[in-house]
Amino acid sequence: MSASITRRAALLGGVSLAGGLAAPVIAQNAPIRLGGLTTLEGPFATGGQDSFRCVQMELERINNTVGGRRIEFIRESSNAQADVALARARKLIEQDNVDIILGPLSGAEGIALRDYSRTLTGKTIVNGSSGASDTTLRNPSPNFFRFSTDGTQWMAGLGNHVYRNLGIREVAISAGDYAFPYAQVFGFNLEFCRAGGRVQHYWAPLGTTDFSAQIAQINRSNAGAVVVVHGGTDGLAFMTQYAQAGGNKPLIGGSIMADQTMLSARGPHRRVMVGMLSGGPIADVIDDQNWREFVERYRRRWANEGGFQSPSIHGVNYTTNLYGILAGLRAVDGDLSGNQAAFQRALAAAQVTAPTGAAVRLDHNRQAISDIFLNRIEERDGRAQVVAFDRTPQVNQTLGTPEAQFLALGAPSRDNPGCVPAAT
Numbered sequence: 436m437s438a439s440i441t442r443r444a445a446l447l448g449g450v451s452l453a454g455g456l457a458a459p460v461i462a463q464n465a466p467i468r469l470g471g472l473t474t475l476e477g478p479f480a481t482g483g484q485d486s487f488r489c490v491q492m493e494l495e496r497i498n499n500t501v502g503g504r505r506i507e508f509i510r511e512s513s514n515a516q517a518d519v520a521l522a523r524a525r526k527l528i529e530q531d532n533v534d535i536i537l538g539p540l541s542g543a544e545g546i547a548l549r550d551y552s553r554t555l556t557g558k559t560i561v562n563g564s565s566g567a568s569d570t571t572l573r574n575p576s577p578n579f580f581r582f583s584t585d586g587t588q589w590m591a592g593l594g595n596h597v598y599r600n601l602g603i604r605e606v607a608i609s610a611g612d613y614a615f616p617y618a619q620v621f622g623f624n625l626e627f628c629r630a631g632g633r634v635q636h637y638w639a640p641l642g643t644t645d646f647s648a649q650i651a652q653i654n655r656s657n658a659g660a661v662v663v664v665h666g667g668t669d670g671l672a673f674m675t676q677y678a679q680a681g682g683n684k685p686l687i688g689g690s691i692m693a694d695q696t697m698l699s700a701r702g703p704h705r706r707v708m709v710g711m712l713s714g715g716p717i718a719d720v721i722d723d724q725n726w727r728e729f730v731e732r733y734r735r736r737w738a739n740e741g742g743f744q745s746p747s748i749h750g751v752n753y754t755t756n757l758y759g760i761l762a763g764l765r766a767v768d769g770d771l772s773g774n775q776a777a778f779q780r781a782l783a784a785a786q787v788t789a790p791t792g793a794a795v796r797l798d799h800n801r802q803a804i805s806d807i808f809l810n811r812i813e814e815r816d817g818r819a820q821v822v823a824f825d826r827t828p829q830v831n832q833t834l835g836t837p838e839a840q841f842l843a844l845g846a847p848s849r850d851n852p853g854c855v856p857a858a859t
Contacts, residue, residue, distance in 0.1 A: 466505040467769060469760070470527035472538030472548075473563055473753070477514035478642060478667035481696045482749035483540055484741070486563060489750035490537065490757055492736045501761050502769025509533055513544060515641065515667075520544035521551055528558060534771055536560045537756060540749055542567030542586065542615030552579040557774035559782070561760050564752035566690075567614035568621070569846050571802040572832055578775075580782050580801045582759035583752040584716050584830065586618030587625075587847070589690040591807040591834055592827040593714035594626025597687060603659040605633040606687065609649055609673060610664035612638040612849055619664045619689045621853030625834060625844075628854040638849050639669070646673045650680045664689030670697055674704035682707060690715030693810055695743035698819045709819055711812045716752065716791065718810045718823035719745040723792030729754075744818065751790050755803075758787040759795070794829070804831045 471490060474483035487510060499506045509531050513520040520539045524547075527533045535558070539548055545565025552560040553576045560579050562570070566586035571579070597603050606627065610616040624634055635656060637649045650673075653661055661684045665673050670692050686707065691697075693713035698705065719730075733746045746754075759782060766781035786796045793806035809825040833841035845851045 464504045464769065466507045467501070467535070467764065467771065468507050468509060468531065468533040470509050470511060470524075470531060470533030470536045470538075472511045472513060472520065472523055472527065472536055473749070474515045474540045474544075475512035477516070478669055479515050479540055479749070480667075482564070482667065482691070482694075482747050483512070485696070485743065485747040485750040486540060486753040488737050488742060489733065489746055489754045492733060493754055493757055495736075496732075497761070501764045502767065504764075504769035513539055515541040515544065517543040517547035521547045524548055524551055524560075528555065534558065534775070535760060537753065537760065538563035538565075540564045542570075542618065543613055545570040546614060549576045549579045552576045559775055559779060561756050561782070562752075563756060564749040565615070566618060568618040568832065569614070571800045573842070573846060575800040575802075578779060580756075580759065580779075580797065582756045582785075582787060582795050582797070582803050584803045584805050584807065585832060586615050586690065587622035587834065588807055588830045588832060589715045590619055590622030590626075591714060591830040592626070592809050592825070593687065593712070594623045594628075594632070595630060596712070596809060596825075597660065598627050598630040598632045601660070601685070603685070604631070605635075605658050606660045606662050607635045607637065607653045607656050607658035607684075608662040608664065608852075609637045609639065609646070609653065610662075610689070611666070611669060612640050614847075615666075616664040616689065617847035617849065617852070620662075621847035621851075622834065623662060623687075624853035625855065629857040631857070634852070634854050636849070636852055639665070641669065643669055644672050646676050647680070650677050650682060653684070654680060654682055658684060660685040660687050662687040662689070663692055666691035667696070671700055671702070671704060674708060675702050678703040678707045686711040688713035691748055693812060693821045694748045695719065695745050696747050696749075698812070698821070699743050705819055708812050709814055713810045713812075713821070714807055715748060715810065716789070716793070716805065716807060717746075717748050717821075718808050719820040720815070720822040721791055721808065722823070725788060725792035726790060729790040745820070746790070755787070755789045755795060758789070759785050762787050798831060800832070802832050804829055806830065
């Protein structure tokens with residue numbers, strides 16, 4: 436799959452996957468129709484392509500069969516906009532008649548699909564890589580499941596590390612003005628501000644291409660570091676312009692900044708990214724045999740078809756959620772009768788191992804509890820790689836705070852970025 440894949444080519448690829456792989460013919464059971472929804476258009480298209488690479492690879496590994504039934508994988512594309520994701524999800528359900536949707540990728544899309552899932556009977560939506568916290572934390576839907584951790588969880592340990600270990604007392608945060616960055620900023624600020632840190636926020640709409648005014652202000656500020664919470668083409672634009680403007684403050688990255696979708700792109704941004712710290716559910720280098728085997732399998736499968744040196748964060752999150760789906764299907768022997776009630780109970784009880792080797796289980800809101808890594812970008816083997824140097828085990832959605840107390844802080848937003856000082 437080339438990096439310049441079109442939506443039409445991607446969707447045609449989905450048809451060939453469903454119809455082209457050898458699989459047992461099970462006359463007594465119709466195939467399970469799994470709809471894949473990711474962003475093959477817009478700012479996160481590169482990550483979306485990798486999501487489908489990883490899903491395809493793992494379905495091929497099990498010969499597209501689970502619980503004695505064949506899986507047909509029907510692909511659809513969004514562009515990171517909630518209304519488009521909703522329209523494509525409706526198409527998968529109403530026209531393609533899928534049983535389960537795996538997706539979406541971006542934060543606002545996830546909230547839209549959560550709300551849509553409430554209107555469905557006998558269908559299930561399992562998250563792809565969408566990381567907005569409110570998708571499951573507030574007003575969760577009984578048939579929306581997320582085996583990947585959310586954007587707030589991904590920052591666990593990072594704010595404390597910056598304040599206590601690096602001795603940085605003030606940061607400037609440049610972040611996207613939408614649901615997922617709100618969650619990331621909230622998670623970082625909860626720790627950093629409670630420790631005593633001060634924060635200045637700079638917000639930018641999704642799709643921003645000119646960050647020059649922001650960067651000029653940040654470079655003149657007293658901030659001891661810059662926290663960058665963008666992704667896709669927005670992240671690339673910010674980092675390129677920061678390098679060109681001579682930015683030299685230490686960098687702290689949001690989770691999708693420290694990823695091969697950024698590091699594989701050529702340009703001056705790579706020079707300033709070496710040494711950048713981040714938190715998240717993956718790294719290129721993790722001391723775990725499960726991860727080493729997954730990465731090797733990925734490289735063998737995609738080395739000549741547009742793959743990265745290591746799987747992207749989106750690819751790994753889609754895979755983790757796919758593992759949840761497969762565990763649920765195995766538990767019920769592929770039986771989706773009874774409006775999928777038994778399957779959904781099996782999903783809620785499923786415990787899986789993520790490609791990183793981290794154990795994953797769901798809480799009462801059907802949200803993942805799992806490990807989060809602290810990472811540093813280093814030059815290894817002649818290229819920039821994200822290296823895990825520490826981890827926080829079994830992080831829940833409220834970062835260890837009692838749920839009622841966490842909910843009382845309010846939903847993450849640009850006006851509620853989580854910078855709450857410690858109680859005195």
